[in-house]
Amino acid sequence: MRTKKYSLAILSAFMALLISSLSFAQSTTEQKVRTELQKQLGDRAKVTAVRSTPIQGLYEVAIGNDVVYADASARYLVQGEVIDLKTGTNLTEQRSNDLNRIKWSELPLNDAIKVVRGKGTRQVAVFADPNCGFCKKLEKTFQQMDNVTIYTFLVPLLSTDSAIKSKQIWCSSDKVKTWSAWMLDGQAPSGQGNCDTPLERNTALARKLGVTGTPAMFFTDGSRISGAAPAATIEKKLK
Numbered sequence: 001m002r003t004k005k006y007s008l009a010i011l012s013a014f015m016a017l018l019i020s021s022l023s024f025a026q027s028t029t030e031q032k033v034r035t036e037l038q039k040q041l042g043d044r045a046k047v048t049a050v051r052s053t054p055i056q057g058l059y060e061v062a063i064g065n066d067v068v069y070a071d072a073s074a075r076y077l078v079q080g081e082v083i084d085l086k087t088g089t090n091l092t093e094q095r096s097n098d099l100n101r102i103k104w105s106e107l108p109l110n111d112a113i114k115v116v117r118g119k120g121t122r123q124v125a126v127f128a129d130p131n132c133g134f135c136k137k138l139e140k141t142f143q144q145m146d147n148v149t150i151y152t153f154l155v156p157l158l159s160t161d162s163a164i165k166s167k168q169i170w171c172s173s174d175k176v177k178t179w180s181a182w183m184l185d186g187q188a189p190s191g192q193g194n195c196d197t198p199l200e201r202n203t204a205l206a207r208k209l210g211v212t213g214t215p216a217m218f219f220t221d222g223s224r225i226s227g228a229a230p231a232a233t234i235e236k237k238l239k
Contacts, residue, residue, distance in 0.1 A: 036074035101222035111198035112151035120149035130165040134228040167193030
């Protein structure tokens with residue numbers, strides 16, 4: 001009986017050593033891939049992380065907030081999505097969402113137009129350009145929803161006219177009414193738009209968060225959706 005106990009102890013120790021050795025080897029390979037890739041990319045891009053994937057010999061590479069893949073030799077760089085067909089999980093999208101996650105508490109909500117629908121207990125932040133067609137489509141989608149507070153950060157990315165309209169909307173006596181009238185009914189805002197606005201701060205924030213187009217939505221869990229997603233998709237995120 002004692003011999004059997006000793007054998008089990010030796011086997012457990014061996015397995016622990018084997019796992020430790022494999023983890024070390026994996027960590028070493030990941031570091032080699034990262035070092036070699038950074039050497040080849042130079043100053044063009046910063047490799048922020050490398051880790052293994054479920055596919056043998058393929059490594060996930062985070063370059064800033066983007067996800068690509070490389071082989072163990074770091075000779076080949078692969079762009080595209082990796083999807084687990086058994087579970088239907090888009091591993092690339094999942095990882096990208098993690099890398100791009102924000103802290104909701106750090107959003108300067110006072111720099112946004114606040115629209116409350118129903119009780120407004122659910123929250124979403126939107127970066128929008130007043131001349132963006134997909135932003136107008138998203139506004140119509142929001143009309144179908146209830147119990148949600150929508151914070152809209154005006155970011156005039158498309159044109160000089162976008163900046164003019166953004167200022168006119170922000171400086172109006174009723175931001176919510178003026179915004180809705182333009183986005184839903186096409187009633188152009190008027191006025192000088194000569195008050196203090198958060199447009200420069202909003203644009204800088206959008207750049208910091210990696211927002212390159214509008215609309216871009218952020219949720220309280222820190223995740224995001226780019227584009228005018230359908231109501232069902234937004235509802236799912238709000239839950």
